[in-house]
Amino acid sequence: MARCLHCGSGMTPLELETHLARFLTGRLGEPVEVRRLERNTEGFSQETFSFDAQLGRETRRYVAKREPVAGLLEPYDLEPEFRVLHGLAGAGVLSPPTPWFSDDPRVLERPFYVMERLPGEVPLPTAGAAGTGPFTPAEREALAGQVAEALARLHAVDWRKRGFDFLGVPSPRRGAAERELARWEERIARAGFPAPPLLADALGWLRRSLPETGEITLVHGDFRLGNWLVDQRGDAATLLGVLDWEMVHLGDPLEDLAWCSCELWRGGTPWAGAMIAPEDFHLAYARASGRAVDPERMAFYRVLAVVKMIAIMLTGIRAFRDGRTSDLRMAIFDHQLPFLFALLALARGWLTGV
Amino acid sequence: MLIPIERLIDGCLHTLREEVLPEVASRAVRGRVWAVLDVLHNLRDRIEESRAPAETEAESAADALRRLAAARRDGADPESAARLEQALAAAPEGPPGARAAALRAALADAIAARPEGLAPPERDALRAHLAAQSLRDLAPLKPSLLAEISKG
Numbered sequence: 001m002a003r004c005l006h007c008g009s010g011m012t013p014l015e016l017e018t019h020l021a022r023f024l025t026g027r028l029g030e031p032v033e034v035r036r037l038e039r040n041t042e043g044f045s046q047e048t049f050s051f052d053a054q055l056g057r058e059t060r061r062y063v064a065k066r067e068p069v070a071g072l073l074e075p076y077d078l079e080p081e082f083r084v085l086h087g088l089a090g091a092g093v094l095s096p097p098t099p100w101f102s103d104d105p106r107v108l109e110r111p112f113y114v115m116e117r118l119p120g121e122v123p124l125p126t127a128g129a130a131g132t133g134p135f136t137p138a139e140r141e142a143l144a145g146q147v148a149e150a151l152a153r154l155h156a157v158d159w160r161k162r163g164f165d166f167l168g169v170p171s172p173r174r175g176a177a178e179r180e181l182a183r184w185e186e187r188i189a190r191a192g193f194p195a196p197p198l199l200a201d202a203l204g205w206l207r208r209s210l211p212e213t214g215e216i217t218l219v220h221g222d223f224r225l226g227n228w229l230v231d232q233r234g235d236a237a238t239l240l241g242v243l244d245w246e247m248v249h250l251g252d253p254l255e256d257l258a259w260c261s262c263e264l265w266r267g268g269t270p271w272a273g274a275m276i277a278p279e280d281f282h283l284a285y286a287r288a289s290g291r292a293v294d295p296e297r298m299a300f301y302r303v304l305a306v307v308k309m310i311a312i313m314l315t316g317i318r319a320f321r322d323g324r325t326s327d328l329r330m331a332i333f334d335h336q337l338p339f340l341f342a343l344l345a346l347a348r349g350w351l352t353g354v
Numbered sequence: 355m356l357i358p359i360e361r362l363i364d365g366c367l368h369t370l371r372e373e374v375l376p377e378v379a380s381r382a383v384r385g386r387v388w389a390v391l392d393v394l395h396n397l398r399d400r401i402e403e404s405r406a407p408a409e410t411e412a413e414s415a416a417d418a419l420r421r422l423a424a425a426r427r428d429g430a431d432p433e434s435a436a437r438l439e440q441a442l443a444a445a446p447e448g449p450p451g452a453r454a455a456a457l458r459a460a461l462a463d464a465i466a467a468r469p470e471g472l473a474p475p476e477r478d479a480l481r482a483h484l485a486a487q488s489l490r491d492l493a494p495l496k497p498s499l500l501a502e503i504s505k506g
Contacts, residue, residue: 197461
């Protein structure tokens with residue numbers, strides 16, 4: 001049977017609905033009918049399906065996330081992400097309530113979890129028509145503080161109390177930075193492309209510049225514009241949810257701050273998250289978290305952010321090149337890499353004085 | 355580019371044939387899609403990557419390697435300078451893509467060989483090439499359709 005684009009597998013949409021309905025019936029203890037199943041297009045990594053579950057007259061809205069055959073963050077393991085999302089219930093961090101996980105291949109062929117579908121839309125980190133990004137000035141003003149507070153709340157989660165040490169606790173001092181650098185270096189090596197000079201230079205600088213941190217927190221790993229559920233009203237905006245926790249880990253909280261405010265997620269604007277000036281966003285986070293924004297750590301994680309994105313893109317390019325996926329969205333990274341190398345050149349001072 | 359043109363075209367053929375065509379109900383539009391498939395299929399083996407960008411990169415990278423070798427010789431590291439000159443001499447004369455790749459790798463190795471970081475004269479030797487090459491790589495790129503790809 002041909003692969004179905006809508007369901008991303010050999011299963012037809014009808015089969016997918018039937019299997020999901022059987023799964024939910026078992027979990028909820030009453031008959032469930034699955035309706036309006038739709039494959040979401042935003043995510044480039046895991047396969048994401050939204051659907052309605054009909055229980056008698058009641059309609060519940062859910063999202064199922066499933067491991068892809070190949071993708072940007074391979075090798076995949078959904079279980080740690082599920083355990084964190086499940087364990088965050090009631091923590092006040094705007095994570096979607098996530099009740100169920102299954103790795104039984106008879107259900108959806110590959111491991112998946114089901115979470116509640118939160119309201120709101122996902123503004124994309126792409127340039128608007130007039131270079132204004134996805135938000136109006138009033139939305140930007142309303143949102144910036146909420147985002148900074150949401151990030152501070154996430155970093156305030158008591159991960160020991162919630163049992164998240166299964167994520168692996170970095171060793172003290174430079175351990176967090178060292179582990180993240182090793183993680184992305186390993187992915188670059190696994191992609192198997194020779195490192196070009198600008199990447200070799202950046203990796204060398206990162207190895208020499210590992211910063212110390214005295215605190216280890218829960219780190220989302222992909223907290224940025226494009227993973228926020230927002231209610232936009234033109235004259236205001238409300239942050240309703242934070243999505244895509246697949247890179248969650250324990251580490252330096254400033255890693256999230258640098259990722260969120262770096263050039264990758266500015267939507268064609270000069271502003272962090274297309275909201276406010278990066279330095280103002282850092283101040284807002286410092287106020288919300290009570291944490292100093294150390295420039296040395298931020299400089300390290302800003303360069304690491306670009307290297308991490310390069311590693312992700314190289315992984316996708318390798319999967320496409322080797323024929324493990326025919327998803328052309330992986331191929332487009334081949335002509336996006338030059339933007340990232342230009343960012344590295346800028347960050348490492350190669351473009352100054354030329 | 356890391357993906358060969360033939361693989362990109364194969365990906366386009368697969369997407370159109372396996373994913374787009376089954377969703378197209380109009381016979382007229384299906385006919386047009388088949389025409390695109392026919393064109394791409396026949397184009398596949400007649401296309402080769404433009405030589406000029408690789409030739410420009412290779413020339414610029416060779417110049418950077420020579421400058422770096424001179425900086426290392428001046429910095430009392432003749433062994434390293436000799437290794438760079440050997441790498442330059444060992445780079446294939448062609449095709450241009452292979453020569454550019456060899457010289458790119460030699461530059462990356464030369465940078466990685468200094469875990470303590472490049473000395474200022476070494477950075478100066480590489481600066482013009484790295485800056486110009488990053489801008490040359492950007493120049494041919496078209497505006498991104500990422501928003502449309504994401505929204506569907």
